[in-house]
Amino acid sequence: MSVSFGRKFLPTKIELIRIKRSLSVARSVYKILEDKREVLLRRLDELIEQAGKAREDLWTPLSDAYRALFDSYLKLGPLTVESVAATIPKGVELSLKTQRIIDVTVPSVQLKDRPLALGYGFADTSSALDAASLAMRQVLPAILRAAEIENSIFRLASELERTQRLLNALEYIIIPQYEEAVKTISSTLEEHEREEFVRLKKIKRVLERRKAGV
Numbered sequence: 001m002s003v004s005f006g007r008k009f010l011p012t013k014i015e016l017i018r019i020k021r022s023l024s025v026a027r028s029v030y031k032i033l034e035d036k037r038e039v040l041l042r043r044l045d046e047l048i049e050q051a052g053k054a055r056e057d058l059w060t061p062l063s064d065a066y067r068a069l070f071d072s073y074l075k076l077g078p079l080t081v082e083s084v085a086a087t088i089p090k091g092v093e094l095s096l097k098t099q100r101i102i103d104v105t106v107p108s109v110q111l112k113d114r115p116l117a118l119g120y121g122f123a124d125t126s127s128a129l130d131a132a133s134l135a136m137r138q139v140l141p142a143i144l145r146a147a148e149i150e151n152s153i154f155r156l157a158s159e160l161e162r163t164q165r166l167l168n169a170l171e172y173i174i175i176p177q178y179e180e181a182v183k184t185i186s187s188t189l190e191e192h193e194r195e196e197f198v199r200l201k202k203i204k205r206v207l208e209r210r211k212a213g214v
Contacts, residue, residue: 009181011188019185023178030170033163039102040160047153054146061142065135072129084129092140104159106152109144 009015072081093112098105 009185011185011192013189016182016185016189019178019181023175023182026170026175026178030167030175033167033170036102037160037163037167040156040163043101044153044156044160047149047156051146051149051153054142054149058139058142058146061135061139065132065139068128068132068135072132075128081129094144101152101156102159104155106155107148109148111141111144 009019069081076084095110095112097108097110099108100106
């Protein structure tokens with residue numbers, strides 16, 4: 001679909017055919033984008049519901065993990081906990097994949113299931129620290145899942161906004177201008193045909209008079 005506004009259309013039948021074809025394409029694209037918008041809205045509703053459930057599922061284990069960490073601070077003191085924390089690897093291994101949701105690429109993050117060494121001995125620590133460490137590790141998949149869903153929501157919302165902008169441009173600018181061009185050219189061609197008809201009638205009368213010797 002080519003759009004070339006800001007100029008006068010030639011009042012010819014070829015131009016009229018071209019613009020009618022462009023108008024038909026614009027209306028088809030509008031229908032496709034409408035369908036896409038509806039699918040995006042439904043998918044966003046589903047993801048928003050999933051996000052709410054993911055946050056609910058995350059709340060209890062995350063609270064337990066922080067409670068265990070707070071208990072470790074109380075029993076061992078901040079210096080011991082922070083010195084132990086310094087021996088723990090600062091990152092985890094993830095596998096990143098992508099999936100398509102209605103022409104939108106969204107990441108899918110998975111935590112690699114590998115045992116992580118504690119990195120500290122048991123002599124100067126307590127079971128509270130072990131519980132905090134275990135709780136933090138167990139809550140990681142839920143955190144990743146919640147982040148994945150919210151990232152998908154953000155990307156689909158951006159695509160929905162882009163789709164709506166295209167729909168608005170088609171509905172309020174492109175299609176009306178094509179329709180106005182069709183109307184103007186059709187009216188001009190009809191006027192030319194009427195003028196041509198009148199001119200031919202005059203020529204016919206002149207020829208008939210000449211033939212009759214008038």
